[in-house]
Amino acid sequence: MVRVALDTLVTDDSPRLAGENEEHVRQLAQCVSPLPPIIVHRTTSRVVDGAHRLRAARLKGWTHIDVQYFDGTAAEAFLLAVNRNANHGLPLSRSDRNAAALRIIRSHPEWSDRMIAAVAELSPKTVGSLRRRSADALPQLNVRIGLDGKSRSVDTAERRRLAGEYVLAHPDASLRDIARESGLSLATVRDVRERIQNGTSPLLPDRRGTARAPQEPTPDEAESIASFAMAKTLLTLKRDPSLRLTDHGRFLLRLLDTNAVASNRWGELVDQIPPHWVGQVASAARECAATWQQAAQQLEERARSVADARGRAPMDTVA
Template sequence: MVRIPVGDLLPADSPRRSGEDMHHVRTLAEVAADLPPILVQKSTMRVIDGMHRLRAAMRANADTVRARMVNCSDGQAFMLAVRSNIGHGLPLTLADRKAAAHRVLLAEPRWSDRSVAALTGLSHKTVGAIRRRSTGEFPQSTERLGRDGRLRSVVPRPVPAPAPPAPVTPTAPVTPMAPVTPPAPVRLPSSPESARHHQHTQLRALMQDPSLRLSENGRALLRLLSTRAVSPGDWKNLLRELPPHCVEAVAGLTAHYAAVWQELTEELKVARVVVN
């Protein structure tokens, strides 16, 4: 175990598709006792396991963090990250585990369903379903590597033939549709204080909506919205102590994130027109 300067570490190739849970980070930052050391890939200085602990150390203004260095390939680092996040800490969501299983199957198509299931915390039936749905993506193999390290022969599944084209039938004349009236624009609060209150009110209402809370994708969306909630006043506080050499990198990232959120906003506008 060694102590590594926080600034020397790179973010993890994490199986968490929605990033870190900032509520969990705040909780860890308040823990008085030393947290377990993080795992770091020695060749790249990329975090394998422990991004929440690293964020907590940064939040506490720590200069260094305890770490264990691991010599491994990038693929091994990802599998170790999955295994570590299944075994302890904040649990991976079902969607995260399925995505991890898909990635492991791409890297190791000869692994048996039970081997991938043991790594990702899924049932072997779920892994088998993922393999069947993505048959065209994985190289076909007549062998499977079991958890005991032994190779066993299997009969490859045949690739289903493409469905014949549907017969062409004459189309009826198209009736012109009535013009769609776009919804009225959303009026945003004028002052920063009212904007903050409006933002928190909307987020709180969404957090209490059962249709979101009771679905896996809904909970993932709520986590994403809650961790990205920010107001102009918050940014002023964050940027006040931003080192000058970090300005260009932060500006590039915020521009990228803004473009992604703008694209999502445009899709939501289209969805709102369809619903209305």
């Protein structure tokens, strides 16, 4: 903290559309106890937080005031000004906060609605509405950065898919944990988890009112259906105490969990294998596939034997 001359400080670029409140300035000027230091952007000498205190100091006839400098960009200084003035002292009006949020949307279009809402003390729905109104002037981004610093897809379907993957990888996760990781609402996350537990895709079906003839799923859709069917089986197995609480059962679950990789993930792995090892890895993959094929045949034979012993048809196997 340092003492700075009043006439060296400027108060333009304030988030307050109507400027300082004269009544609030007079009230501060009457305070007997010392006021907190004001925050000033070091590069521009603009007051970030404390314009009313500065005016009160001038009203008292002071020549200097206690200052705490902020080192950062002008855009960062404005963000700090909005956040500081939105929730303490004389709060910003709703119009001030809306205008500030709109400016932040334009300067930081990659930020999520929740992140901007946290700065401007608004609801995410309000920020989303402001963003839609100014959509024509904004770049169309596929991802946004959330409060936790993670980038997430703007596409709701993509976020539902990511939430589904998180549910499968963390079956005991709370709804809030899943929502935090995917950027979805709690209600949407609950729907995703219920779909996963029912063995269906987390993606919503086509909601158009027009009827259409049934179509064969695309390769990507077929892969998604198969992968989630497999994931549902794994989730059920992991909840069975006869597997979860025995050494052999835990070993089996680890094997299945490790090998339950969708083909698109295998594509990513294949692309990253060094060229001089692709032949050896291909041979190892074939050996692993042969081992799993042999295990599948033995399991199917056992399923038939058990069914015959019980006098009913064998259970369906997962292809």
